[in-house]
Amino acid sequence: MVKKVKNPLAQALGLVFQRTRDKMGGVSSSRIASSLGLAASHYRMIEAGSALLQPARAIKVVQVFETIEFIPLCQVLVSIQILDSVRGSIDDMKTTAEFLTQADPAIGKTLALFEDLWEVIESGQAGRVARKIVSVGIVDELESFLTTEPVALTAEAIDNFMTPTYQYPITGQLYSKIGDILQGVAPFYLDVILELIDNLRGIAPRVTPGELAQWEQRHRNRFSHVIGIVRKPEVILDVDTFDYSFLWQDNFQKMLIIHRDSPKVKTESILSKLADNLKRRYESERIKYERQLLGFDETINRKLSIEYRKEQAAEIDALLRHRETQMNNLWVYIMTSGYAVLFIDNASVDTEATDIYGTSLAYDETCQKLVSIREMCSDIGFEL
Structure with missing residues (x-):
């Protein structure tokens, strides 16, 4: 017993x-x-x-x-x-x-x-x-x-707060939306909020791979699409940190990964290697990933696409540039409400953990990159 x-x-x-x-x-x-x-x-x-x-x-x-x-x-x-x-x-x-x-x-x-x-x-x-x-x-x-009273926001306020969106990268509505939400706040508190926002300007949040993976887990049922633009395809084969479990969420529709460089080993496709690595991890933690193992192949084939685009190397290089620094990976998370959150990092298979730098892009840079990403995805035939 x-x-x-x-x-x-x-x-x-x-x-x-x-x-x-x-x-x-x-x-x-x-x-x-x-x-x-x-x-x-x-x-x-x-x-x-x-x-x-x-x-x-x-x-x-x-x-x-x-x-x-x-x-x-x-x-x-x-x-x-x-x-x-x-x-x-x-x-x-x-x-x-x-x-x-x-x-x-x-x-x-x-x-x-x-x-x-x-x-x-x-x-x-x-x-x-x-x-x-x-x-x-x-x-x-x-x-x-x-003992902490929950903050009450209407569904409309939650859905409409974050901009830009993938469909309309430059909306110009961010500040008016923030203003609408802050209306009615006592001036004493409003002054504190504005001071906090002002102090945050110019501060780029540093995001480690582990922190990004945790963010993915917390928001995985809110993604509709994920787009990855990477320099070397081998970087996506790490399933110890990222488990790709959002692919099995009912709301999730498609993940597209575009890589600039050719694979080092060409005997097996990157998609097949990634699928094999994922299946091994899921089987080693069967209790946690029982749902993912059901219909595993069908979900991978339907929801995950990987494209090699060496002819667009210049465009990819431009997308991977952040503040005059060449980075290696750009991740676009498109939420079910339509808005987009972008992360960029310098991780590669050879990068030491202490040397990895990643950040979430600021509003203006997010808008600029979304315009270019939409053009590239349109050329590939990827539509939301």
């Missing part, structure tokens, strides 16, 4: 409840239980992480603990239920926690701290786990998440 450990997220929530009671002047657990309509013994088990608080109690919880917000609490309670379904295996819990982080980045900061917890959980000693939950900052992070 498989021994089940305590649900660590449920334990963390119980510790937050204990801390909140203390901040309320040391209200007894019996009194809290009565307010929630629970038996005192059952509520004590919830605080200990031995019993789960059901989502149906969420409204009463926010009425009793006034600092806890309703929506974050519901997110936590659902996450607890999902984790509890795989409590028989530490590995499955770790994988599920990763999925939850990808599905709901808002709770990701809390779940990321669990990385330091799994080894202690395997010991099965609830006391040690509780102390570790506190010492690595999980209770602090979860409390912050639960």
Whole structure:
């Protein structure tokens, strides 16, 4: 019989409840239980992480603990239920926690701290786990998440905020859209926001391959197309950092990779090599990539295209130039809402990790490159 450990997220929530009671002047657990309509013994088990608080109690919880917000609490309670379904295996819990982080980045900061917890959980000693939950900052992070009011944006505001788009690279609407969103903000806060934006001007964010891969994971269900313009095709064969799992998202339609130089080894196509590498990785992590392995070949053939365009070397060189520096790879992520996010980097198969430089392009450069990318894709016959 498989021994089940305590649900660590449920334990963390119980510790937050204990801390909140203390901040309320040391209200007894019996009194809290009565307010929630629970038996005192059952509520004590919830605080200990031995019993789960059901989502149906969420409204009463926010009425009793006034600092806890309703929506974050519901997110936590659902996450607890999902984790509890795989409590028989530490590995499955770790994988599920990763999925939850990808599905709901808002709770990701809390779940990321669990990385330091799994080894202690395997010991099965609830006391040690509780102390570790506190010492690595999980209770602090979860409390912050639960007590922070979510920012409310309408669907229209979210869809229309980011420009430029692939279809209309130069819209001239960015500033008016920001202005519309900031209307109604108190002047005191508006001054802080404008100062922050002004301080950020001219600062180019440095993005490592690992950070870009994490960004991909968080946004993978929001991509419709991805375009890669690379100097050497071998760079795309690295599947240890990038797992290409967005290809299997229902919203995703097509990935196009254009390479400037010919492959070093011509006995096998780059597409075949990439597919082989991906399949090997997925099979080595079958639990995580079970969905991708189903219909693997059909998805690769339908959604991934690789083009060798030596005759457009000059155009590719121009696209790979960033601030008078020649880079090696340009990635265009086109979201389902239409807007585009561009990253450029100097990575190659021979580049040391410490020497890799990547960044997300500023607004003006993004507009300029999108115009050229559209022309190149049109020549190839790639249309959105």
